[in-house]
Every structure is written in C-alpha cells, then in structure tokens.
Amino acid sequence: MPLETSGDLDPLLERIGDARHVLIGEASHGTHDFYAWRAELTRRLIIEKDFRFIGVEGDWPDCDRIHRAVTGDGSPDEAVYAFARWPTFMWANEEVREFCRWLRGWNDALPQERRAGFHGLDVYSxxxxxxxxxxxxxxxxxxxxxxxxxxxxxxxxxxxxxxxxxxxxxxxxxxxxxxxxxxxxxxxxxxxxxxxxxxxxxxxxxxxxxxxxxxxxxxxxxxxxxxxDVHMADTLDRLTDFHGGAKGVVWAHNTHIGDARATDMAAAGMTNLGQLVRERRGADAVVLVGFGTHRGTVIAGREWDAPAEIMPVPPARPDSLEDLLHTAAPGRALFVAPPPETRPTWYDTPVKHRAIGVVYDPARDRHRNYVTTTPGRRYDAFLWLDETTALRPLHGEPPGETEPETFPSAL
Missing domain, CATH: 1.20.1440 (de novo design (two linked rop proteins))
Incomplete structure (x- = not known):
C-alpha cells in the first residue's frame, strides 16, 4: 500500500494492536527518511497507544542526558548536540533533535509519572x-x-x-x-x-x-x-520493569531488530535483539518493523573514526529484496506481512537484503552489504522508500577516544 502521509501508517497501527514492544529498524544509520518515518510511527504509538519509553541503539550515559531533558530537566537541543564520540552523526542530527523537541512538548503536558522516557540500550560506554x-x-x-x-x-x-x-x-x-x-x-x-x-x-x-x-x-x-544483543535485550527487560510494565519502542538497525533466525546470521551462530524479544515476550506481544531503500545518499565514514561524509547509495544488486521492490512496488510503500497461508511467495523466499553501517564503501556495496533474509519471517512489517537522502548532522566529528562496533560493518 502507498506510504505518503502519517495516515498511511494506519494498517501498521492496526497490526500492532495490543503489542507491548515495537522494534523499529533502519537499513542504515545515516538516512534521513528512515529516521523521519521511525519518529512519526513512534509519535503515533505514544499518542494513540500509550507507549511510555523508547530504547535506542545508543549509549546509556548519553541517552540518559536526553531522557532527563525530554522529561523536564534541561534542553533537548543541548542534550542531542552534546554527543561527542564517533559516530556523532548517528544521534546528533536534525532528525533526532526534532523528535526530542516534540517529546519534551508532549511530556510537559503530562504528570511526571506518565512522561515518556528515552534510554540507551548499548554496551559501549x-x-x-x-x-x-x-x-x-x-x-x-x-x-x-x-x-x-x-x-x-x-x-x-x-x-x-x-x-x-x-x-x-x-x-x-x-x-x-x-x-x-x-x-x-x-x-x-x-x-x-x-x-x-x-x-x-x-x-x-x-x-x-x-x-x-x-x-x-x-x-x-x-x-x-x-x-x-543479549545486553540490549536485558536492558529492555529492566526498562520495562522500571516503567511498571509499560509498552516500549526500540530504535535500532535492521540487523538488530529483524529476527536473526530468518537470516544467514543464524548459520553463523548469531542471535539478535529481535529474536530474543520474540522468544522472551512471545511473538504476539512483539512487532518487528524493517526498512529498505533502492538508492540515494547516506552519511557514513570510509573507516572507523574517519570524517563522516555524504556518499551515494548505488542501485541495489539485481538478486536483492530492494531490486524486487524497486521493480514491483510504489516508490514509497508499507507492507504488513499477511498470515503465512495467504501471502505472496516472496515473503517466504530467501533473498539478499542490504544493510549499511556507520562504515561504508559504496564501491564494495554489492559484495559486503547484504544479509540473506526471509522477509516475512524476519519482519512483521516493512517500510519501503525507493530513493532516500542522508541524515543532517548537527556538527562534525570531534577528535577523541572511540569504542568501535563489530560485525557486520559497524552496525
């Protein structure tokens, strides 16, 4: 179904229903369109379905600064701008700042105990x-x-x-x-x-x-x-308990939120956050939402700790999910996976699916940046954005100590 306005997310809100956790992905850490649509879906979950916290693929101390700002103590602008470790563009960007301004305004109208929090799930700090x-x-x-x-x-x-x-x-x-x-x-x-x-x-x-x-x-x-990923899942459990069993949203890369059992990550002995949350909470209580694009621009570094730059995202390789949707789908579309017995065969057919991290080389895209995926098992829903543009960072990368991520390609 076409995806042009916030109202076009209605079928996804219906699919989410009474789910307790919605994990929302991104096919890269440096794409404006993924961040913007993820923020819009999260706004609707907070307003319409009483979700009370967001857990993100970020460090606890930095995100705790944002949490305090959006719940009433400090400036969201200053809290977002203050990210100082590479890759700062992942969180210190216009898209996150705009969402945090909105969240502060939403929270200001609520008593303290009902305000929505913002927390880091990651392990690097x-x-x-x-x-x-x-x-x-x-x-x-x-x-x-x-x-x-x-x-x-x-x-x-x-x-x-x-x-x-x-x-x-x-x-x-x-x-x-x-x-x-x-x-x-x-x-x-x-x-x-x-x-x-x-x-x-x-x-x-x-x-x-x-x-x-x-x-x-x-x-x-x-x-x-x-x-x-076990640490992130454990942190999500602790946050759920701390917030009194409230509903929670997660923001992380597709490689973390899409169920690893539906990818070639499983054959490599890897689990991930989406798989763990499904196993712990039950599939009916969790909705996993992925993203994809065919071409455009992205912000990333050529190597770890390199200056961030806007790079081209070349057209997807011919045997990929992205190429299939580029050929068959509208330029912007929402797919909510139907029940297995009623859905088209492509949902259950393994296919290459692109994943871009904070380190990226467009010239090697076709050889390094694809994960074999069964779409209908990896995700409950998928937002397709055929052509996308890079994030808008708030500042450049300051020099300093860094704590690099791991396989695949700094995700």
Missing part, C-alpha cells in the same frame, strides 16, 4: 558508565566508593582504552572481572529503586557487559555480537 557509577557512589553510597574505585583503577591501567584491555586479556590471565562483579553486586544490592538509583545500576550493568564484550571481541567469532 565502559569508561563513561564507570565514571558515572563513581559519581553516584561518592554522593549516595559512600561506603561503596572503595569497591567502585577498585574497578576504576583496574581499567585505568589500560589507558582508558577498552580494546587495549581486551587485547591484554588475550595475552595475560589478569582481568578486571572480579572488580566489576563486586561493583555490580554492590549497586544491585544497595542502590534504591528511584530514577537515580536505577541509572546507577544500569551504568554498572553496562560496565559489566562491556568488560565481557571487549574480552570476547578479541577472541573473534560471534560471541561479542551475541553478548551485545
């Missing part, structure tokens, strides 16, 4: 989260300050570089695992259930997850990817 736990302990749990400092001093020996830490643990038996486990146990036991206490516990969970993640990353294989 080892150092920032560790510093946040230290600050919280010094102010609220002084008797646990020494426990936190033991973990902090352990990581300081590696120069604030989590990759250096991971590499060192491949060569020597010493790790920071015991110090991190002790810190996490203390926060779980003693931090109260208010918002500040929850944020402190979550930062401790991030440190524990990151410590394990960077050790796994140096071993190679699917373990680091799986640890990251």
């Amino acid at each position: 080892l150092w920032d989260s560790l510093q946040a736990v230290r600050g919280y302990a010094q102010s609220h749990l002084p008797e646990q300050t020494e426990t936190v400092l033991r973990a902090l001093h352990c990581f300081e020996a590696y120069g604030h570089d989590p990759q250096r830490y991971g590499l060192a643990t491949r060569l020597l038996p010493d790790t920071c695992e015991d110090e991190v486990v002790g810190m996490l146990a203390a926060l779980r036991r003693e931090a109260p259930g208010d918002e500040e206490g929850f944020a402190a516990r979550q930062n401790a969970e991030v440190v524990a997850g990151a410590e394990e993640y960077y050790r796994a990353m140096m071993r190679g294989g699917p373990d680091s990817w799986n640890l990251r």
Whole structure:
C-alpha cells in the first residue's frame, strides 16, 4: 500500500494492536527518511497507544542526558548536540533533535509519572558508565566508593582504552572481572529503586557487559555480537520493569531488530535483539518493523573514526529484496506481512537484503552489504522508500577516544 502521509501508517497501527514492544529498524544509520518515518510511527504509538519509553541503539550515559531533558530537566537541543564520540552523526542530527523537541512538548503536558522516557540500550560506554557509577557512589553510597574505585583503577591501567584491555586479556590471565562483579553486586544490592538509583545500576550493568564484550571481541567469532544483543535485550527487560510494565519502542538497525533466525546470521551462530524479544515476550506481544531503500545518499565514514561524509547509495544488486521492490512496488510503500497461508511467495523466499553501517564503501556495496533474509519471517512489517537522502548532522566529528562496533560493518 502507498506510504505518503502519517495516515498511511494506519494498517501498521492496526497490526500492532495490543503489542507491548515495537522494534523499529533502519537499513542504515545515516538516512534521513528512515529516521523521519521511525519518529512519526513512534509519535503515533505514544499518542494513540500509550507507549511510555523508547530504547535506542545508543549509549546509556548519553541517552540518559536526553531522557532527563525530554522529561523536564534541561534542553533537548543541548542534550542531542552534546554527543561527542564517533559516530556523532548517528544521534546528533536534525532528525533526532526534532523528535526530542516534540517529546519534551508532549511530556510537559503530562504528570511526571506518565512522561515518556528515552534510554540507551548499548554496551559501549565502559569508561563513561564507570565514571558515572563513581559519581553516584561518592554522593549516595559512600561506603561503596572503595569497591567502585577498585574497578576504576583496574581499567585505568589500560589507558582508558577498552580494546587495549581486551587485547591484554588475550595475552595475560589478569582481568578486571572480579572488580566489576563486586561493583555490580554492590549497586544491585544497595542502590534504591528511584530514577537515580536505577541509572546507577544500569551504568554498572553496562560496565559489566562491556568488560565481557571487549574480552570476547578479541577472541573473534560471534560471541561479542551475541553478548551485545543479549545486553540490549536485558536492558529492555529492566526498562520495562522500571516503567511498571509499560509498552516500549526500540530504535535500532535492521540487523538488530529483524529476527536473526530468518537470516544467514543464524548459520553463523548469531542471535539478535529481535529474536530474543520474540522468544522472551512471545511473538504476539512483539512487532518487528524493517526498512529498505533502492538508492540515494547516506552519511557514513570510509573507516572507523574517519570524517563522516555524504556518499551515494548505488542501485541495489539485481538478486536483492530492494531490486524486487524497486521493480514491483510504489516508490514509497508499507507492507504488513499477511498470515503465512495467504501471502505472496516472496515473503517466504530467501533473498539478499542490504544493510549499511556507520562504515561504508559504496564501491564494495554489492559484495559486503547484504544479509540473506526471509522477509516475512524476519519482519512483521516493512517500510519501503525507493530513493532516500542522508541524515543532517548537527556538527562534525570531534577528535577523541572511540569504542568501535563489530560485525557486520559497524552496525
């Protein structure tokens, strides 16, 4: 069905029905159209279906700054602009700022307990989260300050570089695992259930997850990817409980929100967030929404930590889902997967499906950027945008320490 206005999302809202979690993807981290339609669908879920929080593929400390701004403490503009680690364009962009301005306005009309939150699900912010736990302990749990400092001093020996830490643990038996486990146990036991206490516990969970993640990353294989997505699923569970069982939206790449069992990721031993949420919550309680495009422009880096630039997205390869929809579908269309017994065969036919990360080389697009996918099993709905344009970043990439993502192609 054509997709031109917000009202054209009505069939998807009907499909969502009483689902508790809606996971909304993107085929790249640098495309304006994906962000704009994802934001519009999220607005409708908040207004019409009482969704109370958004969990995104971002770091907890940065997103906690946005959460505080959109729920009444600070400026959404300043909170979004303040993203300072590469790739800043992924969150410090006009599209996210516009949504956060809207969310602040929506929340201002509501009592505090009904305001919609904005939270990071990811595992990368080892150092920032560790510093946040230290600050919280010094102010609220002084008797646990020494426990936190033991973990902090352990990581300081590696120069604030989590990759250096991971590499060192491949060569020597010493790790920071015991110090991190002790810190996490203390926060779980003693931090109260208010918002500040929850944020402190979550930062401790991030440190524990990151410590394990960077050790796994140096071993190679699917373990680091799986640890990251399990961490995101666990964080979503914690957020759901913290918000009193409220409904939640997730924003993440298609490779995270589309069910991995319907892709060749499964054969590689990988799971992902969409699969885990379906397994934990039940398929009827979860709706997975993917995106795709045939051609256009995107913002990305040529390599990790490289300056972001607007690049062409070439026409999709001939054997791909994108090529099929370019030939057969309107320029903008919404597909809501019918029941298996009534739907066209393409929903259940494995096909190549493009995925662009924050690192991208258009010249190698056809050889590196496709995941074999069974569309009707991977997604419950799919937004097709034949030609798309790049995100609009708020600022350039500042120099600084970075914590790189993993396979496939920095997603």
